[in-house]
Amino acid sequence: MSPSPSPTASGPLSIRPVTSAADAARFVDLVWSLYADDPHWVPPLKTEVHALIGGIKTNPWFGHAQAQFWLAMRGDTVVGRISAQVDSLVLTHMGAGTGHWGMFECIDDQAVADLLLTTAEDWLRARGITRAQGPFSLSVWDEPGLLVQGFEGAPTVMMGHHRNWYERLVTAHGYAGIKDLHCWSLPIDKPFPEMVQRIVAFSERNPKLVTRPVDKSRFDAEAALILDILNDAWSDNWGFVPLTPAEIAHVGKKLKPIVFENLIRIAELEGEPVGFLIALPDINEMTRDLNGRLFPFGWAKLLWRLRHPRVRRIRVPLMGIRKKLQGQRISSLMAFQMIEYIRRSCVEEFGAIEGEIGWILDDNGPMRSIADAIDSHVTRTYRIFERPLVPSQD
Known part of the structure; x- marks a missing residue:
């Protein structure tokens, strides 16, 4: 006991x-x-x-x-x-x-x-x-x-x-x-395997495909766009429950302080937003010593740390591509391009050396294949x- x-x-x-x-x-x-x-x-x-x-x-x-x-x-x-x-x-x-x-x-x-x-x-x-x-x-x-x-x-x-x-x-x-829901971890302070680099280079030669950073000056609209893609992309996943408009607004407000433009990418195909990837600095590294209290001084400490955060880990909690493109070659191109661009920003701007992708459902074959391709491995399992x-x- x-x-x-x-x-x-x-x-x-x-x-x-x-x-x-x-x-x-x-x-x-x-x-x-x-x-x-x-x-x-x-x-x-x-x-x-x-x-x-x-x-x-x-x-x-x-x-x-x-x-x-x-x-x-x-x-x-x-x-x-x-x-x-x-x-x-x-x-x-x-x-x-x-x-x-x-x-x-x-x-x-x-x-x-x-x-x-x-x-x-x-x-x-x-x-x-x-x-x-x-x-x-x-x-x-x-x-x-x-x-x-x-x-x-x-x-x-x-x-x-x-x-x-x-x-x-x-x-x-x-x-x-x-x-089972898995979290996959990998070092990100070194380039991805050569195969992934070739895929990214090939994707960059496709003029129809553009992955852009999120525009925080239009945050509400960008958040609604991302979550609309999410509701479509994840709709066939086990356990999926759509986010309501009120929840979308709530999530956007909650995440805004920890959103950094170069850590969120929106993929556009011929000008149409069709995919996204969200990465977040591991805020746990910044809040651990607050012992759960934002007041009286914890909030000021956190805001100061968020101005120019330097963290060891970055988490990718969400990625989605509209259902009409899933299974097509273009979806893999945009996925690897978003992942690589965000990896570079994580290292250059935040000093991160480790990435975590997750959670990923145990039967999500496409996401598991992406995780395998970038040499990540399961480090945490939730059941x-x-x-x-x-x-x-x-």
Whole structure:
């Protein structure tokens, strides 16, 4: 058994819904005790987590979904947390009867994990859900999956990190893995293999193909364009749920401070925008010492660091090419051209030496082929689990 959040935690085990600001604070703060001895954990920004779970006023996801949050208590000490959510877009795109749980954190105690998961399942079952999947914290666009491989390193920006006993607790409750999401890493301070360089050179001789940097002075329009391509490009992927206009605007506002023009490319074919690639500096390197607090001085520190960021790692969270071009030769040309141009900017402007691509679905053949071509390798794996929910006998 691993240490509990408090060596003095004792008393009966119970669970309570999050119903107040004080409950929400305890829900968010739990991870500081759970990961106190984990050298690879990066404290999340508390304002971001509170906004994620705060309802429609701070997260437009609640415009098409509902969620409930719980705390597991051992006496007066919080020893676990979980969410359960039903999303109308998930029901449409992932199948009727599909519900999710997430935000799962727990001491190494099967009884606590069982109580959390059973509570979430009961809530889902009461809303007609017949299969529970998780973790989604809160959606596929936030932090999906449970880390099952790659515990020895720190996560990059917007990726999760978990204790190594979570998989055991979840599978012991009856869950089986249904989908793996991989992060691929590679050195970027040296040129790509010669084959990739030849492809890029060939693409540059095609006058119909142009990959341009994003224009931050037209940020709202550029963000809407990119996310429109994304909704089209990813529509056949497992787990895909389209972003709504309100979510697109929200994501754009959230990402704007960490958007750098030469790290986002839009591919145009005969003047039509048909693809994009987004790369982000690993902001975790800049926020780790803030210990989750932007105030009173953390925000000023972060803004200063973002003026001319120098980071070791760059993450590519999203790339997409419109469906009508997928599988065609031109799509490979634009993909490698965007990747190479961004690689150069990462090294020259940000001093980065390592890149991470991900996540990539385990069955996404085209993206895995690109990752293989640039000599990257899987360093972290996140797993989605599923369990059928038997209807209540009550």
